[in-house]
Amino acid sequence: MRRHHFLRGLAAALALGAAMPAALAQSSKPIRLVVPFPAGGATDLFARTLSQKMGERLGTSIVIDNKPGAGGSLGSDMAAKATADGQTLLFTTTSTHSIGPAIGAKLPYDTVRDFTPIAHVGNAPSIMLVPNSSPAKTVKEWIEYAKKNPGKLNYASSGNGTIVQLTAELFKAQAGVFVTHIPYKGTGLAIPDLVAGQLDVLFDSLPTGMPHVRDGRLRALAVTTLKRTPLAPDLPPVADTLPGFESNTWFGLYGPKGLPAEVVNRVNTAANQALSDPEVRAKLTTLGIEPVTSTPAQFAKMVADDQAKWKRIIAERKIVNE
Template identity: 75%
Template sequence: MNRIRFLQGMAIALCIAAASTSGLAQPQGYPNKPIRLIVPFPAGGATDLFARTLSQKMGEKLGNAVVIDNKPGAGGGIGSDLAAKAPADGYTLLLATTSTHSIGPALSARLPYDTVRDFTPIAYVGNAPSIMLVPNNSPAKNVREWVDYAKKNPGKLNYASSGNGTIVQLTAELFKSQAGVFVTHIPYKGTALAIPDLIAGNIDVMFDSLPTGMPHVRDGRLRALGVTSLKRSPLAPELPPIADTLPGFESSTWFGLYGPKGLPADIVARINAAANQSLADAEVKDKLARLGIEPVGSTPQQLAKMVAEDAAKWKKIVIDRKIANE
């Protein structure tokens, strides 16, 4: 059973357990004022839109508003640091991502926070896989053909990313490592700026998010070879996993709820149950599907385990491939 399906099953079990104990058993009086959810990225992006979808339903479950507070900057580091230093009273939470808690620590030893020591894990709430895109004039019709093509043309092909040290670059480097191919990195200031060059055939491959990449595929401007999740994504069921060709290959942007270190266990349980119940809501699932995000749900322990494994994977790639964020 893959990780996401296992965690979804656990989340359902948690919801049933919560419902069987008079709904959301809660610490006395909590919450008696709005809860601040720090989003360490700008308004309007995928993380922000996910946070707004989840927070509205969580506010209903908790009986008080969950208010979004965008604190962008330093690749998510500014907002994460604010959350880490907030009082551990349940009124300041963080929506962390792969960038803040997996890749960030691998790229910099000078972060003002420790992703394990300074946070309390609450719930693994979402997962957004990417897709492998090539121009229509590419000779490859599937992942195996593209790997063979790259091996026959070492150093002649290139890939685009949204910048040095981003999940887009690291996904491509993970692919190169597992496929045993040499492909030149061409960084852009965002994948949207790279799409025209990919369509024109000036770029040979790029890994992009489902919601931004698939419209170009369905309009016939690009070809998608596979999805970066271990199983087919319900958001693009026609695409085979890259793992079918490169066993174990997986890359995604995950989303997790955290509080500051020392958050009381009863408050953690309260927020965790509200998050898992919200993710099981049909309206929330529909909105997230349109964002290209798969709802997950988990225990705090499952979030901590997943992030530890993910961070170790990306740290190895950063070291082995000599990746810098500058």
């Protein structure tokens, strides 16, 4: 009887192993995680933080492969064309799968047809920054100030078609104000002019903007999350004044099209478990990122909704990516 049970158990284990794709088996063969941005940036650091814990849960190592270029589309295209066996995954963000398609960029891939969504893993909110000389202490006061000075105020961005510009244009649309756009080659270059009072507002990423607030060089009025965030608990959301206002840079995991469902589910589970790890969450906090857990379906819907929102704003505000 014992031998009979043993043989039945062995047969079941062998059958499971045979049905399991090679990428799911615990082996020494590493998984390649393509990051379509340079090493050292927030996206790269997030990917490295998450991949270490994910690899432990998948029973293998995950190797980061930075493939920057063309606004993230170069690396994304490489991942899209990879074999759909789970050995190549993509770690990407808003610019490649929400804004790029929405603004009409000539991408070498279709964000829906050529990828398999796996997991939404995090959001990086922005903060609304004004110079200390601004008369506004709240979002409501800033809107009132802008309405009293139509066309006289300006906002900075990190360039045309970026999340920084789109966030400001979303704000303008919901607030009903006219504010002139001043593009810079990165928000870091705009900070000195904002401090000097030559600019009136900037929607900067939380980790790059908050140090200037802590140093007393700038004033933060609000965050761009729907609700208060533990990343900046003292700041109210813009949505308290403009209901429904939200703008985040999201991060997510994709695979090539046709990725088997069992691979998707296993990687999704590993990502969600890793994001619940206190060490991972602490590191993400230092990066100004809120961890997010999701199902593949929830991730796909979030991206579709995000892309539709920005497409509407881009069309209404006549924004072009120059």
